[in-house]
Structures are given as C-alpha cells and as structure tokens.
Amino acid sequence: MVKIPAFEVEQWMDKYENTPGVLNIAETCASSISVRQLIQLNDQAGAPPPLGFSTRMTYGAIRGSEQLRRNIADTYADDGTSSAVSPDDIIVTQGAISANHLVFYSLVGPGDHVVCVFPTYQQLYSVPESLGAEVSLWELKAKNGFIPDVAELEMLVKVNTKMIVINNPNNPTGAIIPKAVLTQIIEVARKHDIIVFSDEVYRPLFHGLEAEDVPPSALSLGNSKVVVTSSTSKAWALAGIRVGWVASRDPTIIEQVAVARDYTTISVSQLDDQVARYALGASVRPHLLKRNMELARTNLGLLERFVKDHPSHCFWIKPTAGTTAFVQFLNGSEPVDDDAFCRDVLEKTKVMFVPGARCFGPRGEFKGFVRIGYVSETEVLQQALERLGSYIKEHMT
Structure with a gap:
C-alpha cells in the first residue's frame, strides 16, 4: 500500500484553528455567509426559499441537479472571457477536494509523469504521487511575480508526461496566470x-484586475483535453455546503470521472445541491460575488498598508485575485523560521496563519513565508494586524 504524506496545511489548520480566542487569518474562504443572508441577497421578489422541505430525500440526481449544473455553467460566462460550458460538461462533487481527487484517480497512475506548479495546494502533487505517478514540481518564482515560466515547463515535459497541473488563481500567492501564458501552456x-x-477554486474572485486582464478559464482555450475543478467554498463563501465540481469539454474525461465517482460518493446531499443551486442562480449570484469582491478589496487594502508600514520585516508580491497572500517575514536581514514564527505569534497574540516552507515548500523552499487568508471578517483582520504589528515591534529587530 502506498503511504501518502501528511497533508501539512490541513494538519496545521486542524491543530490550531480551534485555539480559544484565535484570530484566524489562515482561513482561505471568503467570509462565510448564512442561508438567511443568501435570501436577503436575492433580487427576485417572492422567490421560493433555497430549501424545499417537501422534497423526498432520495439520492437525487447522481451527477448533480440539472439546474445546479446549468447555474455552474453560467458562472463561466459571467466575466465575458470564457466561452459557454454545457451542463453535460459538469459533474457535481463533495467539494473541490473530492473533485481534485477524482480527477487524479480517474486519469493518472503508475508509469505516468505529472508536472505540477508549486507553491500550491499540496493535494495537487501528493495525490498523483500516491497513485504511483512520477511528479515534477514547476516552481513559481517571486522574481517573476509567481507567474509560471513556460520555457521551464518545456524542459520538464517527458515522453510519459500525462498531465500538467496548474492553479489559477494560485493558492497561496494570490497570483494569476495571464491569458497569454495560459495559452502557451495549452x-x-x-x-x-x-x-x-x-x-x-478561487475563480472568479479577480478583485485586483481590470476586466481586460482577467484570464479565461482553461476550458476556453480551444483544447478539449482540459479538465478544471472548482467549488462554492472559496469565492462563493459557502464551504459548509460541501459542493464542488469537475468540468471538461472532453466527454471521455467526464465519463472516466463519473465511473470513478460511483465508487466514492454516488451523489451530493440534496440539501447541499439546493442551497448551491440557489446561491449560484441568476438572482443571487451577482450580488454574492459583489459582496465578496468588495470584502476582498477592502481587506487587501488593510493588508497592503500593514506591509508598507513594516518594510524592513515584510516582503510580498501583492495578490491580484483569490483570498490568500504569501508574505515573507524577516528578522534583521534573514527570513524567520516560519514554523517557529507562526507558533510564537499564535502563542503570544492568538493570531493564526500558516507557515509557508512547512505547508507549501516540499523541499524546504519559501523560508520565512506565511500564508495569510485576508478575506475574513474585516474586524478580525484589523485586530489581527494590530496585534501582529505589536508583536513585530516587541519581538523583532
């Protein structure tokens, strides 16, 4: 049996996020919204509530309800950069983490080679490796604004390369892959x-870009051998309903994922499907996105001011999308030990974030970096940054 390594970022979150009194700026979801708040965002007078309590609790539609898949398909057309996606191109899953796993389980195995960007969510390189594939890491460098270098990709490709894995917008850097680079990758x-x-999964939270700079979904660039995943958790502030999806214009890929999915979840909860259908419907979706975009812009402004106020101790590439920032902390001229730094900050201030080298540098890269999830409640971020500023003044040279 293949031994899979510990999922460092999830282990860290599980261990520390319930610390009494914690100010959690490690969370990567836009500040979570309630069903009651969703109803208040609906601009359709007399719209039915999101939950139909008379609906019998069968397994429901195995691939996700037709209306939910149609609403998901509509999200790809909203920003005007992505061409139409059909509901038949989509399978609904239990969160993006399930969607990601299904993609690898369906398409990758022993003898295959996978190229994966990093830093990124550890699942994207640890799972294919656990399935017997060889994985090459394609490093995103700060000197390039964390934009991938396609010339390096060409050098990583082998005769048995089965898959190239990208993350757009990127977790943890908040950088995007511009359309020109995305086209080269395709x-x-x-x-x-x-x-x-x-x-x-962080699409379409492109809060720091002009409309003409928003990259399209990888689905829209004319190659059918593309598969994407996303969910309602991050940009849509609904992690609690555990709804994600796999989308591809290649029917062979969709059918392979469907076959694998029969061995896992069969279907998602009908209750979750109903709430997701409501949230991504035309009368709620634009208002929910507007709420999360405004929160991201407000909070990123606070974090930017903090970084500018501490130029001797902080380095970053300002994120342009998503909910996360990758900030390097320096003590004197040297990067901090980010693992020890995060623990000490948590102990002394109750401010929680995630160590970069431990959780995103499989070979010890990204020393001194921490991931900050800044699209929390504004008051939480404000208080956390105030305490962090006091910590720097008292404990760092």
Missing part, C-alpha cells in the same frame, strides 16, 4: 498530447 500540452488540469 499549446505545450496540445503539442505533446498532455491533459491540462486547472484547479480554479
């Missing part, structure tokens, strides 16, 4: 007959 994949897997 062309490399097309030339070598490689599947492109794009984790787009």
Whole structure:
C-alpha cells in the first residue's frame, strides 16, 4: 500500500484553528455567509426559499441537479472571457477536494509523469504521487511575480508526461496566470498530447484586475483535453455546503470521472445541491460575488498598508485575485523560521496563519513565508494586524 504524506496545511489548520480566542487569518474562504443572508441577497421578489422541505430525500440526481449544473455553467460566462460550458460538461462533487481527487484517480497512475506548479495546494502533487505517478514540481518564482515560466515547463515535459497541473488563481500567492501564458501552456500540452488540469477554486474572485486582464478559464482555450475543478467554498463563501465540481469539454474525461465517482460518493446531499443551486442562480449570484469582491478589496487594502508600514520585516508580491497572500517575514536581514514564527505569534497574540516552507515548500523552499487568508471578517483582520504589528515591534529587530 502506498503511504501518502501528511497533508501539512490541513494538519496545521486542524491543530490550531480551534485555539480559544484565535484570530484566524489562515482561513482561505471568503467570509462565510448564512442561508438567511443568501435570501436577503436575492433580487427576485417572492422567490421560493433555497430549501424545499417537501422534497423526498432520495439520492437525487447522481451527477448533480440539472439546474445546479446549468447555474455552474453560467458562472463561466459571467466575466465575458470564457466561452459557454454545457451542463453535460459538469459533474457535481463533495467539494473541490473530492473533485481534485477524482480527477487524479480517474486519469493518472503508475508509469505516468505529472508536472505540477508549486507553491500550491499540496493535494495537487501528493495525490498523483500516491497513485504511483512520477511528479515534477514547476516552481513559481517571486522574481517573476509567481507567474509560471513556460520555457521551464518545456524542459520538464517527458515522453510519459500525462498531465500538467496548474492553479489559477494560485493558492497561496494570490497570483494569476495571464491569458497569454495560459495559452502557451495549452499549446505545450496540445503539442505533446498532455491533459491540462486547472484547479480554479478561487475563480472568479479577480478583485485586483481590470476586466481586460482577467484570464479565461482553461476550458476556453480551444483544447478539449482540459479538465478544471472548482467549488462554492472559496469565492462563493459557502464551504459548509460541501459542493464542488469537475468540468471538461472532453466527454471521455467526464465519463472516466463519473465511473470513478460511483465508487466514492454516488451523489451530493440534496440539501447541499439546493442551497448551491440557489446561491449560484441568476438572482443571487451577482450580488454574492459583489459582496465578496468588495470584502476582498477592502481587506487587501488593510493588508497592503500593514506591509508598507513594516518594510524592513515584510516582503510580498501583492495578490491580484483569490483570498490568500504569501508574505515573507524577516528578522534583521534573514527570513524567520516560519514554523517557529507562526507558533510564537499564535502563542503570544492568538493570531493564526500558516507557515509557508512547512505547508507549501516540499523541499524546504519559501523560508520565512506565511500564508495569510485576508478575506475574513474585516474586524478580525484589523485586530489581527494590530496585534501582529505589536508583536513585530516587541519581538523583532
């Protein structure tokens, strides 16, 4: 049996997020919203509530209800950059974490080679490795604004490369892959007959970009051998309903995922499907996104001011999308030990964030970096940054 390594970021969150009095700026979801608040966002007078209590609790639609898949498909057209996606191109899953696992389980195995960007969510390189694939890590460098270098990708591709894995917008850096670079990646994949897997869970939270700079979904660039995943958790502030999805224009990929899914969840909860259907419907979706975009812009402004106020102790590439920032802390001229730093800050201030080298640097990269989830409640972020500023003044040179 293959031994899978500990999922460091999830282990860290599980261990510390319930610390009494914690100010959690490690969380990566936009500040969570309630069903009551969703109802208040609905601009359709007399709209029925999101839960139909007379609905019999069968397994429901195995691939997700038709209306939910239609609403998900509509999200790809909202920003005007992505071409139409059909409900038949979508399978609903229990969160993006299930969607990601299903993609790898369905498409990757022993003898395959996978190229994966990093830093990124550890699942995206640890799971294919656990399935017997060889994994090459494609490093995103701060000097390049954490934008991938396609020339380096070309050098990583092998004759048995089965999949290129990208994450757009990126966790933890908050950087995007611009359309021009994304197009080059798709062309490399097309030339070598490689599947492109794009984790787009932070899409469409492009709060720091002009409309013309928003990258399209990888689904929209003319190559059918593309599969993407996303969920209602991050950009849509609904982690609690555990709804994600896999989307691809390649019917063979969708059918392979469907077959694998029969061995796991069968279907998602009908209650979750109903809430997701409501939240992503045309009368709620734009207002929910507007709420989360405004929160992201407000809070990123607070974090930017903090970084500017501490130029000797903080380095970052300002994020342009998503909910996370990758900030390096320096003590004197040297990066801090980010693991020890995070523990000490938590102990002394109750401010929680995630160590970068431990959770995102599989070979010890990203020393001194921490991931900050800044799209929390504004008051929480304000208080956390005030305490962090006091910590720097008292404990760092």
